[in-house]
Amino acid sequence: MRLAESVRNVLERSDRLRAIYDFAGSFPLYRRLVASRITKRIAEIEATRAYNVMIELSSACNAKCHFCPSPTLERKKQIMPDEVFEVVLNKLQGDGIKPPVIDLSTVGEPLLDRALFTRIRRLKEVFPQSKVRFTSNFSIATEDHISQVFSCGLDSIHISLNAAKAESYAKIMKLNFDTTIRNVNSLLEQRKTRSSPLNVLVSMVLCPENSGEEPAFIRMWKGRVDSIRLQRAVDWGGEVEVRTPYRPTATLYPCIDLFERIVILSNGEVALCCQDAEGIIHQNVRDESPFKIFHSSKFKAFRDQHLHGEIGKSPMCRNCYAVHSNGANWMFRNFN
Numbered sequence: 001m002r003l004a005e006s007v008r009n010v011l012e013r014s015d016r017l018r019a020i021y022d023f024a025g026s027f028p029l030y031r032r033l034v035a036s037r038i039t040k041r042i043a044e045i046e047a048t049r050a051y052n053v054m055i056e057l058s059s060a061c062n063a064k065c066h067f068c069p070s071p072t073l074e075r076k077k078q079i080m081p082d083e084v085f086e087v088v089l090n091k092l093q094g095d096g097i098k099p100p101v102i103d104l105s106t107v108g109e110p111l112l113d114r115a116l117f118t119r120i121r122r123l124k125e126v127f128p129q130s131k132v133r134f135t136s137n138f139s140i141a142t143e144d145h146i147s148q149v150f151s152c153g154l155d156s157i158h159i160s161l162n163a164a165k166a167e168s169y170a171k172i173m174k175l176n177f178d179t180t181i182r183n184v185n186s187l188l189e190q191r192k193t194r195s196s197p198l199n200v201l202v203s204m205v206l207c208p209e210n211s212g213e214e215p216a217f218i219r220m221w222k223g224r225v226d227s228i229r230l231q232r233a234v235d236w237g238g239e240v241e242v243r244t245p246y247r248p249t250a251t252l253y254p255c256i257d258l259f260e261r262i263v264i265l266s267n268g269e270v271a272l273c274c275q276d277a278e279g280i281i282h283q284n285v286r287d288e289s290p291f292k293i294f295h296s297s298k299f300k301a302f303r304d305q306h307l308h309g310e311i312g313k314s315p316m317c318r319n320c321y322a323v324h325s326n327g328a329n330w331m332f333r334n335f336n
Contacts, residue, residue, distance in 0.1 A: 004332055009230040012206060013214055022250040025326030031251070034327030038254060038307075041330060045260045051294070052261040053099040053130075054274055055088060056080065057116060058108035059266040063137045064174040065162065067205055067233040069240055069277040070107045079113045080266040087285055088264055089126050095291035097262070099127060104134035106263065107277050111140050117152040124153040131155040133199075139175045141183040146190055149198065156199035159184055163204065164216040171209045188224055201227035236277050237316035246324045254306035255322040256329045258299075262290050270294060272302060275320055 011018050024030070045051060060077040061070040092099070102123055104110050113119070116134075123132050133156035149157065161184075163169035166177035184202070191198050202221050204210060210217075214230055221228050235242040255273065257263075263271040268284045270293040271277075283293045293299075305314055312318050322329065 004328075005227055005229065009214075009218075009228070012230045012232050019247065021326060022247055022324075025253070026251045030327075034253060034330055037327070037330050041256075042259050048098065049096050049291075050098050050100055050260075052101045052103070052257075053092065053097065053290075054103040054106060054261060054263040055085075056106040056108060056264065056266045057085075057104050057110050057113045057119065057134075059106070060112050061107065061109040061137075062112065062140055062175070063109065065172055065205070067207055067240055067242070068107060069236045072239070073107060073277060075265075075278055076267065077108070078266050079115075080268075082115070084266075084268040084286065085119060085122075087268065088290070089122070091285055091289045091291075092262075093126060095289050097291065099130045101131045101133065102127065103274075104132065105136070106265070106271070106274055108266070109137060109140070110134045111136055111138075111145060117148040120152040120154055133157060135160055137161075137173060137175065137180065138183050138187070139173075139180045141187070143186070146183070146187050149187065150190065150194055150196050154198065156201065157187075158201045158203060161202050161204060161217075162207075163210045164213040164220055165210075168210045168213060172207065199227070200225045201229060203229040203231060205231050205233050207233055231321065234275060234321060235319045236275050237280075239277055242319060246319060246321075248312075248318075250324055251326070252309075252311040252318065252323040253325065253327040253330070254303075254311070255317060255320065257322060258303055258306060262294050264290060272299070272316065273322075276316065280316070 011021050057080050059073065059075065060079070064071045110116050120132055123130070132154055135158040138159045161180070162172050169175065169177040188200065191200065202225050204214070204217050218228055232246070233242050257273050261273070263274055263276065264285060265271050265279050268286050269279045270281055270283055270285065270290055271279050272281055281293065281298050283296065302314070305311060311323050317323055
C-alpha cells in the first residue's frame, strides 16, 4: 500500500491517533499553509479546467448496505438514458473540461448498466487522456463482465467489499460472500495472466458488524491488489445514521471536491458532491452546461461557507471525511 493510504487507514481505525491528528491540524501556521495551497490549487483548476468528473450511470443497486443511502433513495432508481449520457459528453467537451479522472458511480451498481463497457469505450474516445474508473460490489460480475473490464480501456476498479468474513458480509450487504470473492479472485487471476495495468482497489467501510476484521481484511488482500482502503461511515448529508462519527470539535477544512469535481446524477442533474445522494442543486445538464451549473450561485454559497470557516453549520458537509482530512487532500494529491 502507498504510505499516504496506510496513514489514512490508521487514522480511520484509531480514535486516539485521530485526536492527535486533529490537534495537529488546529495549529495556525499549518492552517495558513493549507490556505495558501487551497488558493493556488483553485487557481490551477480554474485556469486549466481540469475538473474531475463523476457520472452516475446507475442509481440502482443490488446491495442493501445500511451505511449507504441507496436502500432509501427517494429519487428514481434508473440507468442513465443514452440521450442524457451523450448530452453530458457533448457539453463537457463544449465547456472545455479536461478531466484527469472520470468516475462512473455514486450510490448505484455500474454493472447493472448493460451499456457500461460500451460507454467506457465512448468515454475513452472522447477523453483519451482521462483515467476512467468505477466502484462496484462485484457480486454480479460474470466472466463476460470480467473479460470486458480488460478490453474496454478501463483504468481502475474500486471493489466495495466491507468485510473479511461471510457472516458479517451478509449482514452488511445482503449478498453472497463466496460468490463475490470468487469473482474478485477471477479478476485478479485474469489481470495477472493478461499482464494488465488495471488498478484494483478494495475497501471496507468500518461499522459495528465488521468491527475487528480490519487486520484480516488487510491480510486477505495485501500483495494482491494495488490499494486497500478503510473508511469510517459518513452520513451522506444527514441521509444515513452514523454510529461512529468524527469528533465534532475538530478543525474542519474545505472540501476539495467542492472545487474540482463535477458530479452528474443518472437523471442529468448536477449534484453538489459525491455525498449528495438525492441531489440538492436541482439543475440539469439538459438545460444548462455542467460548467455553468458548477459555478452557479448555489455552489458559490457552499464554497463561501467552506472558505470562511463555516463548514460546521452545514449538515451536508460536517460529517464527511473530506472536511476531516486536515487539509491533507489539498496538500497531497494521493491522500483522497
